[in-house]
Amino acid sequence: MKVVTLCGSMRFSRQMQEIATELEIKKGYCVIAPVGDATITLSEEDKESLAKAHFKKIDISDAVYIVNLGGYIGESVSRELLYAKEHGKEIIYHEKIV
Numbered sequence: 001m002k003v004v005t006l007c008g009s010m011r012f013s014r015q016m017q018e019i020a021t022e023l024e025i026k027k028g029y030c031v032i033a034p035v036g037d038a039t040i041t042l043s044e045e046d047k048e049s050l051a052k053a054h055f056k057k058i059d060i061s062d063a064v065y066i067v068n069l070g071g072y073i074g075e076s077v078s079r080e081l082l083y084a085k086e087h088g089k090e091i092i093y094h095e096k097i098v
Helices: 010-027 044-059 075-086
Strands: 003-008 030-032 063-067 090-093
Touching: 003 010, 003 044, 003 075, 010 030, 010 063, 044 075, 063 075, 075 090
Parallel strands: 003 030, 003 063, 063 090
Antiparallel strands: none
């Protein structure tokens, strides 16, 4: 079973929950999803703590699944994508990159 970490803007938190369910049911992946949503206000310290945890999730995954709805990849996801590439992780995009 492939372990994948979802990477996407928290503005897509609802969609990421739906995508995670679909990936586990239809693809047979074990999905590690980010926590939180766009409605939660976090301190800079909290954001840094969550970012560290997310990079650890990438470390223990076989791949990252980039939730790039409408082609959007923000600054945080760009850092996660670079980290995953540097660590030899498979990169899977939700939407085709043109």
